[in-house]
Amino acid sequence: MPELPEVETIKIGLQGLLPDKKITKVSYDHAKSFPNSWEDVQRYMVGATVTNVSRRGKTLSIELDSGYTLLIHLKMTGQLVFRSNHSSFGAGHPTDSLVNKLPDKSTRVIINLKQSGDHSTLFFNDQRKFGWIRLMHTPRVQEDSFIQKLGPEPLETTFSVDKFIAQLQKRIGSSIKAALLDQSIVAGIGNIYADESLWSAKIHPSSKVKEISQADLKNLHKELIRILKLSIVKGGSTDKNYINVEGKKGSYLSFAEVFRREGQPCRRCGSLIVKIRVAGRGTHICPTCQKLPRRGPNK
DNA sequence: CACTTGACCTGTCCGC
DNA sequence: TGCGGACAGGTCAAGT
Numbered sequence: 001m002p003e004l005p006e007v008e009t010i011k012i013g014l015q016g017l018l019p020d021k022k023i024t025k026v027s028y029d030h031a032k033s034f035p036n037s038w039e040d041v042q043r044y045m046v047g048a049t050v051t052n053v054s055r056r057g058k059t060l061s062i063e064l065d066s067g068y069t070l071l072i073h074l075k076m077t078g079q080l081v082f083r084s085n086h087s088s089f090g091a092g093h094p095t096d097s098l099v100n101k102l103p104d105k106s107t108r109v110i111i112n113l114k115q116s117g118d119h120s121t122l123f124f125n126d127q128r129k130f131g132w133i134r135l136m137h138t139p140r141v142q143e144d145s146f147i148q149k150l151g152p153e154p155l156e157t158t159f160s161v162d163k164f165i166a167q168l169q170k171r172i173g174s175s176i177k178a179a180l181l182d183q184s185i186v187a188g189i190g191n192i193y194a195d196e197s198l199w200s201a202k203i204h205p206s207s208k209v210k211e212i213s214q215a216d217l218k219n220l221h222k223e224l225i226r227i228l229k230l231s232i233v234k235g236g237s238t239d240k241n242y243i244n245v246e247g248k249k250g251s252y253l254s255f256a257e258v259f260r261r262e263g264q265p266c267r268r269c270g271s272l273i274v275k276i277r278v279a280g281r282g283t284h285i286c287p288t289c290q291k292l293p294r295r296g297p298n299k
Numbered sequence: 300c301a302c303t304t305g306a307c308c309t310g311t312c313c314g315c
Numbered sequence: 316t317g318c319g320g321a322c323a324g325g326t327c328a329a330g331t
Contacts (some may be wrong), residue, residue: 129310
């Protein structure tokens, strides 16, 4: 579910909430959502204080002063929601807020926190159970195979056009959509931002990487960065499940040009947006703006 | 080897 | 209203 802008929004939220809070209790049952042993959780997590929160691609890290780190991937339906139990702590939440309904049947992990007398709770909810939290020794996070495979961060200044094009050479025969979704090419792009950036750059998602001109790839690089930044400003995209740490939805989708806009007019040319299937994923395009490079229909 | 397709889960929506 | 099937933003193993 969450892609880079959503995870970044969550990271920013947690950065303002978690550091200096001490973990007092951890409740969990589903082994796949949180595979660490009860003993390890007691030893390295309970009693530890949060020192930092960071993001790499779609992965979040919550660093603890015990020398351990919680590595978190939300996959499709994961949510991290924070609730302060201290009544004078801000205005609180509306009574019908999702925040007040937690825990619920999708809650996989509950982390209780404390800071100078103020109690709070971080809920990890995940309807489809694809997401995970892993407690690991901090020095080993960088060597973790999942983290190691990740490509460059698209919002870092070192992510140049040349870097982007060089990365894409690794998937030269794939469709550009499959290449964008490959986390080892560029970290953090998912279905929404792949579709949106390809529309902006007027590239058909089924185009093979090798068929796309340098000029178009250069443009795609620019549009991708622009869109990711814009989405972060808008608090990310909420299609069905995504909410931030306060339980609030993101607003980027109201700015989306193609994603979930099938049947509606393209804002550039007026043609109706259609939904097709590329790289096994639902894919939204403007059939007029995004033409396949020469040769007939795709596949 | 390069690339594509299911499987992992649960919930929802759509057509009959 | 009920039921079957398709589909959902991610990733990896298995398949071509």
